[in-house]
Amino acid sequence: MSVYPKQLENLINELQKFPSIGAKTAQRLALHVLDHPEEARSLAGALVGVRQVKLCQRCFNISGEELCDICADPGRSQETVCVVEQAKDIMAIERTGQYHGLYHVLGGAIAPMDGVGPEKLKIAELLERLKDAPIKEVIIATNPNMEGEATAMYLSKLLKPLGIRTTRIASGIPVGGDLEYADEMTLGKALEGRRDL
Ligand SMILES: [Zn+2]
Structure with missing residues (x-):
């Protein structure tokens, strides 16, 4: 049984999927998000924005454009x-x-x-x-x-x-x-x- 509301529990679970984030860190980060709605909003934007990053067509480096820098x-x-x-x-x-x-x-x-x-x-x-x-x-x-x-x-x-x-x-x-x-x-x-x- 979790002591947290379902929404917060969800966030903790998602955060734990990242490398080197354990249960305690995930919990701390999730609570930080709750306390800092502005930061949370810009993080959400950055997470969506990063999906536009692709692989360079020539060298397969990570790139924001067809060709990397x-x-x-x-x-x-x-x-x-x-x-x-x-x-x-x-x-x-x-x-x-x-x-x-x-x-x-x-x-x-x-x-x-x-x-x-x-x-x-x-x-x-x-x-x-x-x-x-x-x-x-x-x-x-x-x-x-x-x-x-x-x-x-x-x-x-x-x-x-x-x-x-x-x-x-x-x-x-x-x-x-x-x-x-x-x-x-x-x-x-x-x-x-x-x-x-
Ligand atoms: Zn390249």
Whole structure:
């Protein structure tokens, strides 16, 4: 039996579905919402507005437009593509300030145990993109874990015959680690020390 009215209980349940929000936090947030109707209104607006965010048609980064800010920026080098697993990895690499090329988001890594084969990733789209773009180097920046390494190997086998230089970021990032959590310095060094595949 809940001590809260049904509406409040609903809100608590919805909030608990978010990552790292436990029962206590959800309850605290829900009560905060009750006490701050103005904030609640703008949060509701933001939640609806975020539905307009889509994936960039070219690189599959999160974007408010057809092309993301990076693809649309003529100042970025058009000769390098950095392949990452998730859009959040782009944010991590951008924070290093050391990379000025383009990106391609795969949407994950090859993980046969979880039923993720190459066809579930944006690999065909990457190959298509490479066909008619002046790309000289593909930097593979998948995570340094088993799935990330398997994906890097798979990609390098596909890319080599195309005559495009294929590199892998250095393993300054701890094995099994996540790009997202690497600090700027480590990630910057990993990019700098990339090796040919
Ligand atoms: Zn893009």
